[in-house]
Amino acid sequence: MGNNGLYNILLVEDDPGEARLALEVLRECKNLKSVDLATDGIHALDYLYQRNQFKNVRRPDLIVLDLNLPKKDGRQVLADIKKNENLKQIPVVILTMSNNDEDIKTAYSLHANCYIIKTLDFDEYSNLLVSVVNFWFTVVTLPHLAF
Amino acid sequence: MVLKLPSLKTSTVPIIFISAFHTGELDVSKGYSLGAVDYIFFPFNEEFLLAKLRVFLDIYFLRKKEQYQTEQLSKINNDLIKANEKLEQSNKDLEQFAYVASHDLQQPLRMVSMYTQLLEKKYSNTLDEQAHEYIRNAVNGAKKMQVLITDLLTYSKISAKVKKFELAEISSVLKQTIENLQQMVEESCAIVTNDDLPAVKCDESQIVRLFQNLISNAIKFRKESEAPKIHIAYERKDGAHLFSVRDNGIGISPEYFEKIFVIFQRLDNGKYPGTGIGLSICKRIVEQHQGKIWLESKENEGSTFYFTLSN
Numbered sequence: 001m002g003n004n005g006l007y008n009i010l011l012v013e014d015d016p017g018e019a020r021l022a023l024e025v026l027r028e029c030k031n032l033k034s035v036d037l038a039t040d041g042i043h044a045l046d047y048l049y050q051r052n053q054f055k056n057v058r059r060p061d062l063i064v065l066d067l068n069l070p071k072k073d074g075r076q077v078l079a080d081i082k083k084n085e086n087l088k089q090i091p092v093v094i095l096t097m098s099n100n101d102e103d104i105k106t107a108y109s110l111h112a113n114c115y116i117i118k119t120l121d122f123d124e125y126s127n128l129l130v131s132v133v134n135f136w137f138t139v140v141t142l143p144h145l146a147f
Numbered sequence: 148m149v150l151k152l153p154s155l156k157t158s159t160v161p162i163i164f165i166s167a168f169h170t171g172e173l174d175v176s177k178g179y180s181l182g183a184v185d186y187i188f189f190p191f192n193e194e195f196l197l198a199k200l201r202v203f204l205d206i207y208f209l210r211k212k213e214q215y216q217t218e219q220l221s222k223i224n225n226d227l228i229k230a231n232e233k234l235e236q237s238n239k240d241l242e243q244f245a246y247v248a249s250h251d252l253q254q255p256l257r258m259v260s261m262y263t264q265l266l267e268k269k270y271s272n273t274l275d276e277q278a279h280e281y282i283r284n285a286v287n288g289a290k291k292m293q294v295l296i297t298d299l300l301t302y303s304k305i306s307a308k309v310k311k312f313e314l315a316e317i318s319s320v321l322k323q324t325i326e327n328l329q330q331m332v333e334e335s336c337a338i339v340t341n342d343d344l345p346a347v348k349c350d351e352s353q354i355v356r357l358f359q360n361l362i363s364n365a366i367k368f369r370k371e372s373e374a375p376k377i378h379i380a381y382e383r384k385d386g387a388h389l390f391s392v393r394d395n396g397i398g399i400s401p402e403y404f405e406k407i408f409v410i411f412q413r414l415d416n417g418k419y420p421g422t423g424i425g426l427s428i429c430k431r432i433v434e435q436h437q438g439k440i441w442l443e444s445k446e447n448e449g450s451t452f453y454f455t456l457s458n
Binding site: 015017018021024097098118120121122123125 | 250253254256257258260261262264265268289290293
């Protein structure tokens with residue numbers, strides 16, 4: 001948990017349009033302090049392991065992860081996170097265009113906390129994302145952990 | 148006796164040994180074991196030798212001919228196998244292409260749709276009614292394209308993934324289908340009846356889709372004046388399972404019987420909803436089950452779609 005009961009999100013999204021849109025929508029979420037953006041899998045892991053230019057970043061309380069990413073795929077990022085004793089306690093929300101059965105199965109096998117599919121209707125998409133993030137930030141109790 | 152082992156080329160040439168000296172049983176059997184077709188002693192009867200030669204040569208040429216035909220056949224067979232492999236590969240490539248293209252098309256389309264909607268939301272106070280209309284048209288276009296892409300994806304998936312065929316009760320397949328179409332059936336007051344249906348080795352989910360497409364078409368293209376009546380009939384014919392879906396709808400003119408199975412072909416200029424992919428999906432599913440699909444229909448007198456599933 002961040003200051004004043006507010007939470008941080010790490011958004012992993014390669015497409016600038018998608019990222020901008022998600023930021024726009026996430027503003028509506030409750031108890032949200034900040035959203036940081038990683039634009040590929042390598043960046044995401046550097047951020048989470050506080051490597052390179054990410055030495056002083058906060059630990060996110062929630063990770064919103066796209067599946068298809070350049071350099072390091074979202075599935076690999078997910079597998080890496082869930083293998084790490086510390087990082088695996090951060091809930092990971094998969095946010096993707098893919099409704100492919102294999103992708104869904106793979107994500108849950110790799111211990112994704114939930115899988116949501118981007119829709120083509122703005123309100124639908126916005127409701128979906130906001131309600132999922134609100135669930136993590138207002139309904140459930142998250143672990144107190146520092147990096 | 149000077150003898151070499153026969154080379155491959157001459158191995159079929161008939162050889163007759165003629166000898167005045169080596170006439171013992173051992174010599175004879177050695178001759179035969181070396182591949183001779185006959186062994187005669189000197190002196191011999193000329194007519195007798197000629198008759199033998201004729202017989203052996205006849206057999207020799209017959210064998211040659213057989214060998215040639217076998218070679219030709221196996222060559223044709225090999226060519227066919229190669230052509231088939233090429234076809235299969237190009238089919239796979241095409242399906243892969245359609246799959247990737249559809250996936251990659253969805254992303255930019257989503258951006259178009261989402262940002263026009265965001266524009267409308269954020270600037271709703273400053274936009275006039277015409278601007279709102281333009282935005283609605285853009286969003287509708289994007290949504291229509293999304294449906295097309297999803298359908299294309301479905302179409303390419305059907306043959307990309309061949310599941311193992313398992314025995315399925317077609318009556319429960321039909322039950323599932325009607326459940327999926329429940330809303331449509333209720334709203335149109337459709338009556339669906341069926342013959343006794345068999346169990347068939349098939350990809351069950353595909354057959355559900357097949358019935359679903361055919362029955363929903365029967366409901367969609369109904370007459371305005373009467374509720375749709377749909378009957379699913381079954382018979383065994385020529386060792387295959389023959390099914391039919393008969394309706395009392397608006398019917399189709401014979402000139403379109405081929406065209407309706409072609410992907411994205413529509414006959415109605417947008418009067419009925421849909422992308423024009425349903426029947427081409429049906430065709431693909433039936434072909435995956437080594438069957439055929441066709442129809443009989445008259446305008447205003449309903450249609451009957453027939454399909455076979457191999458045993």
